Amino acid sequence: MPHYRVHGMTVASDLPLPPLLAESDLTEHAAADVQIIAGDVPEHLPTAEITREHYQAAPAAVLMRAPDVGQMHITGGNRITYRLDAGERATDFAAHLLGSGCAIIHQQRGNVVLHGASLCRDGLAFLVCGVSGVGKSTLAAHVLEAGGQTLGDDVCHIGDAPGFLAHPGPPSTKLASDALQTLASYRGLPQHGLCPSGKTILSTADRFTATPHPLGGIIMLDWAFEHEAVTATRLAPGEAIAALRENTFRKRCITSDIAQTLFSKWSALAQSVPIWRITRPEGRDTQAEIVEIASGLLAQMQRQPALGGMK
Amino acid sequence: MQQIFAPADDVLMSDAGELKVLMSMQQGHFVELNATGRAIWERLDGMATLAAIAADLQDVYDIPPEQCEAEVLEFVGNLREHRLVEPRD
Structure with missing residues (x-):
């Protein structure tokens, strides 16, 4: 087999x-x-x-x-x-x-699995998490256009302390048609049809790395009301644990036998790896602003590697 | 103050480092515990009344009874709001 x-x-x-x-x-x-x-x-x-x-x-x-x-x-x-x-x-x-x-x-x-796009740059991995449609793949694609590689687009397994390795998933991504229009280098990628949500499935094999990388940080993308500003906030450990639970892939399937183990691992991760929340106002085009903020955060995380992300 | 509370069935407590956080696994609600909060939480065993817990803590922390009862009530009210504790008969 x-x-x-x-x-x-x-x-x-x-x-x-x-x-x-x-x-x-x-x-x-x-x-x-x-x-x-x-x-x-x-x-x-x-x-x-x-x-x-x-x-x-x-x-x-x-x-x-x-x-x-x-x-x-x-x-x-x-x-x-x-x-x-x-x-x-x-x-x-x-x-x-x-x-x-x-x-x-x-x-x-009893392992940590997050719903997010994972990318790596200069030896460190970063995750972009958030609910479906908030712009994870689009933000990741913009960051990748500026250099770097992808580890996957949807599901990311994070290994245990102290390494907190981000492990690669399948080499594909899903992008909405408007996002695809703004990403010149993505328009030439092999397309594998449409997913049920209408997004285009693209192969990212040419910018994929199959090597696990230590996790340098996580960005949680979240919706805000239209009149609010784009904000970036480093989460306190308690908020970070709650955010990790919220962004766990298939969190509704967590049963009583594994809950405490996962909670302990989220706690360790929240105390070792910086987790940021960026809010994206609904109904306004703030993509460029969010890309700029996220790029700044990634550069900051690379200058100050997390406990689990020491190179 | 004669009410009795116990941890909800799905509540978890972090055990990593200095951080002490309670979380409802199903709801996602969470509360960070300071030293006083942790002392109250550890006494919510489904048997002790809030009055008994307040009296116990009053001895430990040497604070006025009214203040101690108020702090216990406020803390347990917060836990109840987040469905981290359940009343017991």
């Missing part, structure tokens, strides 16, 4: 994943951390603590459905069993496996 390296894990998958992630040494595979295998998926989890329309979460087991695409049963922090809906393409489901599937695997292992 083909092996891949993604999110800091070796994954054995019978469903094809992006070729760039494939392990180059086909003879000496490390033992896979995760198995992704087609098979039977249960209708319900009898021990579910959390039940929503498209997912159920129980200790060490999550059942998730991507409407009209397929279902996956994620168990024990090491196995994803999936079933494709009739007529659906495997490539469409790969994004779900590499996003939600791998994020939940990490959560079941």
Whole structure:
């Protein structure tokens, strides 16, 4: 079965994943951390603590459905069993496996996984987090145009103290059409269609690094009212912990068995790595101002590396 | 002051370094604890009344009873507002 390296894990998958992630040494595979295998998926989890329309979460087991695409049963922090809906393409489901599937695997292992675009510059990684549509990918793209590389666009696993390594995810990004118009170098990137939100899926393979980097800082993008100004505030540790919880990928799937472990890791991260909140007023074009502020913060973080980001 | 409170089922406390933060995992609400707050929190065990907690802290910190009761009430009110504690019968 083909092996891949993604999110800091070796994954054995019978469903094809992006070729760039494939392990180059086909003879000496490390033992896979995760198995992704087609098979039977249960209708319900009898021990579910959390039940929503498209997912159920129980200790060490999550059942998730991507409407009209397929279902996956994620168990024990090491196995994803999936079933494709009739007529659906495997490539469409790969994004779900590499996003939600791998994020939940990490959560079941008690690891930190954030929803954000990750980039690196001069040996340090930076994350841009925030709710969908707030401009994470666009800000990251502007910063990357000024130099640097990407580690991924959506899901980022942060390793434990003291290194707090940011691990690379799949080499792609999603950009809204208006953002794409303002980013000249992105218009030439290979396009892989549209995602359900209407954004264009682009390959960022030519500016991707597959090497984990120590985390230098996190920028949380947040909406503000239209009449308010763009602001940048360094979060106090308590606020930073709350922001890390808020920006945890699939936070609604966190069950009681892993909650304290994750909380302790967020606490350690919040005390070691600078976390900034930049507010973006709704309804006004403040992109240039936000890019300028973010660039200044990144430069500042590089001059004063975080405890976990010592080069 | 005869009410009894206990930590909510989903409340967590950080244990890293000097920082002490309570958080409701489901709600995302959080409260940072100073030394006094931590002393009150540790006494919210689902058995002691607020009056008993205030009397205990009054001995420890040597402050007037009225001030101690007011601080306990304000702190527990804040925790309750953030759903970090639940009343017990």
